[in-house]
Amino acid sequence: xxxxxxxxxxxxxxxxxxxxxxxxxxxxxxxxxxxxxxxxxxxxxxxxxxxxxxxxxxxxxxxxxxxxxxxxxxxxxxxxxxxxxxxxxxxxxxxxxxxxxxxxxxxxxxxxxxxxxxxxxxxxxxxxxxxxxxxxxxxxxxxxxxxxxxxxxxxxxxx
Amino acid sequence: xxxxxxxxxxxxxxxxxxxxxxxxxxxxxxxxxxxxxxxxxxxxxxxxxxxxxxxxxxxxxxxxxxxxxxxxxxxxxxxxxxxxxxxxxxxxxxxxxxxxxxxxxxxxxxxxxxxxxxxxxxxxxxxxxxxxxxxxxxxxxxxxxxxxxxxxxxxxxxx
Amino acid sequence: xxxxxxxxxxxxxxxxxxxxxxxxxxxxxxxxxxxxxxxxxxxxxxxxxxxxxxxxxxxxxxxxxxxxxxxxxxxxxxxxxxxxxxxxxxxxxxxxxxxxxxxxxxxxxxxxxxxxxxxxxxxxxxxxxxxxxxxxxxxxxxxxxxxxxxxxxxxxxxx
Numbered sequence: 001x002x003x004x005x006x007x008x009x010x011x012x013x014x015x016x017x018x019x020x021x022x023x024x025x026x027x028x029x030x031x032x033x034x035x036x037x038x039x040x041x042x043x044x045x046x047x048x049x050x051x052x053x054x055x056x057x058x059x060x061x062x063x064x065x066x067x068x069x070x071x072x073x074x075x076x077x078x079x080x081x082x083x084x085x086x087x088x089x090x091x092x093x094x095x096x097x098x099x100x101x102x103x104x105x106x107x108x109x110x111x112x113x114x115x116x117x118x119x120x121x122x123x124x125x126x127x128x129x130x131x132x133x134x135x136x137x138x139x140x141x142x143x144x145x146x147x148x149x150x151x152x153x154x155x156x157x158x159x
Numbered sequence: 160x161x162x163x164x165x166x167x168x169x170x171x172x173x174x175x176x177x178x179x180x181x182x183x184x185x186x187x188x189x190x191x192x193x194x195x196x197x198x199x200x201x202x203x204x205x206x207x208x209x210x211x212x213x214x215x216x217x218x219x220x221x222x223x224x225x226x227x228x229x230x231x232x233x234x235x236x237x238x239x240x241x242x243x244x245x246x247x248x249x250x251x252x253x254x255x256x257x258x259x260x261x262x263x264x265x266x267x268x269x270x271x272x273x274x275x276x277x278x279x280x281x282x283x284x285x286x287x288x289x290x291x292x293x294x295x296x297x298x299x300x301x302x303x304x305x306x307x308x309x310x311x312x313x314x315x316x317x318x
Numbered sequence: 319x320x321x322x323x324x325x326x327x328x329x330x331x332x333x334x335x336x337x338x339x340x341x342x343x344x345x346x347x348x349x350x351x352x353x354x355x356x357x358x359x360x361x362x363x364x365x366x367x368x369x370x371x372x373x374x375x376x377x378x379x380x381x382x383x384x385x386x387x388x389x390x391x392x393x394x395x396x397x398x399x400x401x402x403x404x405x406x407x408x409x410x411x412x413x414x415x416x417x418x419x420x421x422x423x424x425x426x427x428x429x430x431x432x433x434x435x436x437x438x439x440x441x442x443x444x445x446x447x448x449x450x451x452x453x454x455x456x457x458x459x460x461x462x463x464x465x466x467x468x469x470x471x472x473x474x475x476x477x
Contacts, residue, residue, distance in 0.1 A: 023358065024462050025465075028461075032463065042176050043239060061249070063253075082167075094381075094443075098444060100440055125253075126250060126253050144184060150163060151314070154472075159476055202397070202398060204405075211399075256392075303342050304350065306343075307350060
């Protein structure tokens, strides 16, 4: 198999620690000449949302509730031992102390390395998220067909 | 690589939202001529269980407890913000409102598209689930060797 | 595609049930002549930690907290219905009763079959885990570049 390998990462959970793993694999792969695409779906959309804090915005109850409980890319929870959001902050502190790149730095690096960010259309509908809620780095809002075509000869990693 | 690509989805968690992602990828792939197999293991078995509500059936304590707490394919929890089962119902409402196919519709589509459903033998033993508990769409109860052979030249997605 | 296929398993969560799935796939694959590598990262590191109980060791607050809350490879939680650690014990009992190999047996089998265990350097830094905390089966502490190279022509399974 060729050295030029594609990687497709499906970011489903949107947890702080899982996004850290996703961006680390993504940037590591892109830095070594692999072609990387990241698909953000469901809770993963939260990692693409402009940080607006835990707002109470949205056009119906469910989207308001989700916007309230999930505050955007600077409020991602830890997949375990979250302690109401205290742990991601502690972990970010540990990362800084150990010279590990922060989530924001990794995301900027990902953009700079040409990694494509796609947002899942269906889950945006379900969760009431609009294109305006998302950061500018998002290339496109796509459906499952695009995901499948882009992932045809790629490693698929579901995180 | 050829356009005819296989996809193997390991359904481990059985969460409502993750099953939604799994069926969306599966039906999208099958509709575009990919060969799709879904392996249901551990909590994922719940998504194959006939809906019998939260019953207290089973031959020993653990299987009774699992049957009681996990009620079958119409009672799948959300992977987060579940709120005692209220959120999957709200989400199902949002899906209907936005003309997104329901989980049952996706599952029927999957069957109609020839997607194979396999149940994991080992986890059925561990959780005390029998073939009779499962819906008729399940083709076979298989072990890890069958999974590996079927997935040999497929994308493997662990959900 | 050739019958000699590589499998790379990223063990991220460290849950008892997910590790069971990981080792079952890994040993099944290795037993049928596939080349298997397991990368342990974040909470998955816990599955490589010598069992020292829930100790309060570590050089700073976060690592102490993690060591206290996550006690090593014999204290892995269940991904759901954990009930403070009671369920993994019940599940281990069900496994024994049904002649399913235990987690320790699977891990020994994995080692005997030549499966390589790699620990993720970055997450060891973040969580304050040192090489001395890990069991002897761990071959090496590696970075993301090694993971990507080893996984080049492998199935990647993120668990």
